Structure formats: C-alpha cells, structure tokens
Amino acid sequence: MATTCIGLIYYKGCDYVRASEQWTRIMDDNGKNDSFHKAICCFYLDLTYSKLKHYKQAIDVFERALVHTCNMPAIFEAQCQMQIGHSIELQGIDFPRCFQTARVHYEKALDLYENHIEPPDEVALALCYAVIRNCHFFENAFSEDANRYYLKAIHVYDAIFLLQAPPPVLTQARLIIKAQECFQRIITYFIEHCPFDNFALSHRYLGEISYSHYDQYQQAVEHFQASANFYELHFSEDYWELVLCNKWLAMAHFKLELYQLAIDYGLKAVEFT
Structure with missing residues (x-):
C-alpha cells in the first residue's frame, strides 16, 4: 500500500517518469497470482505512459490490464477499453483508419456501460456516444451513424443538465x-x-x-x-x-x-x- 501511495504522489505531482518507474517496480514485486494489484498497477502505469505521450506503451499495458479483469468490476474493463481507444487516436498511426480501430474499443466500453454497469453512469455513457460519433465522423463526415451517436450523446447530456432536446441534424x-x-x-x-x-x-x-x-x-x-x-x-x-x-x-x-x-x-x- 505504501509503495502504491508513492506512485500516486509522483503521478499527482506530475512527475510521470518517477511514477512510471514506481508502478513498474510494484508490478515486478507482486506475485504472479496477485491479479488485483497487477490490474491496478497496469492501469496507473497506462495513465502515466499516456501523460508521457508514450501511446504504444500505454496501449500495450492497458491490454495487459484486461487480462486481469475477471475478478474486477465491469467498470474497470470499460475504462481500460476507453483508454485504449483514446491512445490509438492520439497515436495517430494509419490515419484515418485508426479511428475505426479505436471505435472497436469504444463500442466494447459502451456495451459494458449499457448492459453490465449499475446504476448507469450517464456521464460515461455520453462520453462513449460522443467519441464513437467522432470516430464515425472522421471515417465518413456527417454520416448517418455520426449524427445518430451525436444525438445519443446530447440526449444523455440533456438528461444530466435538464436542458431541451437537441436538433435532429448537425x-x-x-x-x-x-x-x-x-x-x-x-x-x-x-x-x-x-x-x-x-x-x-x-x-x-x-x-x-x-x-x-x-x-x-x-x-x-x-x-x-x-x-x-x-x-x-x-x-x-x-x-x-x-x-x-x-x-x-x-x-x-x-x-x-x-x-x-x-x-x-x-x-x-x-x-x-
């Protein structure tokens, strides 16, 4: 626990190099059967790599974290899938096909938020709809799918902020x-x-x-x-x-x-x- 706190202190203090070194040490020290701590350390190491803009390493470690999700809440897997998609977008390799690859992970997260997480997390749902819409937009600007997911996102935001219904098109x-x-x-x-x-x-x-x-x-x-x-x-x-x-x-x-x-x-x- 103390070593985990040190990693968090480095991370919150924006010392991402030391934070990454700390999370790596923790992962190496934990036993192979300690799935919970491995999953948590993977997640924080992922976030740290993202802050350092080391997106390839972040994607690799997020995928390692998914291996340990069997005993974790569904929201943990959903957040990992969202972060993988985001890292793929930021990595920007094979533009614009990267948006299609990222969308696969966003849709997996959406399935979890819609069908496996209770009570519903409206902000996370709106985020899923919006980023899926963005992927559709970059694949085919103003397509029917892009508009549909945009409306879904705005509908959820309206439910959160008690605002009026959105327009039917962009x-x-x-x-x-x-x-x-x-x-x-x-x-x-x-x-x-x-x-x-x-x-x-x-x-x-x-x-x-x-x-x-x-x-x-x-x-x-x-x-x-x-x-x-x-x-x-x-x-x-x-x-x-x-x-x-x-x-x-x-x-x-x-x-x-x-x-x-x-x-x-x-x-x-x-x-x-």
Whole structure:
C-alpha cells in the first residue's frame, strides 16, 4: 500500500517518469497470482505512459490490464477499453483508419456501460456516444451513424443538465440556427464534462457558422481562438485541429482587414503541417 501511495504522489505531482518507474517496480514485486494489484498497477502505469505521450506503451499495458479483469468490476474493463481507444487516436498511426480501430474499443466500453454497469453512469455513457460519433465522423463526415451517436450523446447530456432536446441534424444549412443552439449548449458545460475535445470542436463549429453564414468575423475569431487555446493546452499533439484553428483565424482576421495578424496565423498554420 505504501509503495502504491508513492506512485500516486509522483503521478499527482506530475512527475510521470518517477511514477512510471514506481508502478513498474510494484508490478515486478507482486506475485504472479496477485491479479488485483497487477490490474491496478497496469492501469496507473497506462495513465502515466499516456501523460508521457508514450501511446504504444500505454496501449500495450492497458491490454495487459484486461487480462486481469475477471475478478474486477465491469467498470474497470470499460475504462481500460476507453483508454485504449483514446491512445490509438492520439497515436495517430494509419490515419484515418485508426479511428475505426479505436471505435472497436469504444463500442466494447459502451456495451459494458449499457448492459453490465449499475446504476448507469450517464456521464460515461455520453462520453462513449460522443467519441464513437467522432470516430464515425472522421471515417465518413456527417454520416448517418455520426449524427445518430451525436444525438445519443446530447440526449444523455440533456438528461444530466435538464436542458431541451437537441436538433435532429448537425450543420445542414436549413437548420443552422438549431445546430448553433446545440453547439452553444455544449460550450456551457464544464470542460471536464465534455468528452475529449468536443468543447473545442463546438467552438470551432460556432466560429465556422459565424464566419460562413452570418459574416460575424469578430465573433468567429473569439470562437476559433477559444478552440485553438484548448488544443494548445490540452491536445498540443493534435496538429490537424491546430492547423484548422489557425487557418480559420487567418481567414477571419483577413476579413477584419487585420492583415498582419492574418499573416501571423497563416504562418502558424503552416508550422503545424
């Protein structure tokens, strides 16, 4: 127990190198039959590797953790499956096919949350629906599956926050106002309640709506900047989104006749390519 606490102290203190060394020592010290401690140590070692952006190692250890789930609560396996999917996305190998691979793990987690975990965890359900929707989106943008899972996520969020029903589609022009209301609703949630980067995506979508449909360029800049700030702080390795944010910032500043800023953001977008 004391050695586990030391690992947690290192992890909470953001000393991920020492934390990984501590979890590895604990795993080596425990007996081969100590499945519970091996599973817990695997999970924390996984999280530590993720923080270090060692996604291949994280995936390998999460899969090792799944071997020890027979005597663990279903929620442990569900969280492992979610983390494997997330690491596959962040690893970004074989783009965009990686989203299909990640979705397999998210769907396994969803099955556990829907059918094996009581009482239902609404936030986890919404997270599953949202990340599955994102995978469908990157496989085939605005497909029927992407919209269906998006609606499922928003429906669960509405149940949590007692908000109105969501629009039936995303950004089709004829329902652009309803889509805008939907994205505005998401950015009112606490960031930690939004699945992965949906907070930033909603800001970018709102920026695109302001830019493309209403010619509200200053408002568009505010949304694009909020999205860019999120990615720089939380997902600095997501170069694709950073390129898009800075590209839109360049275009919006050009419309505002702030040409030097337009050039600066354009060059910043090029740096991420």
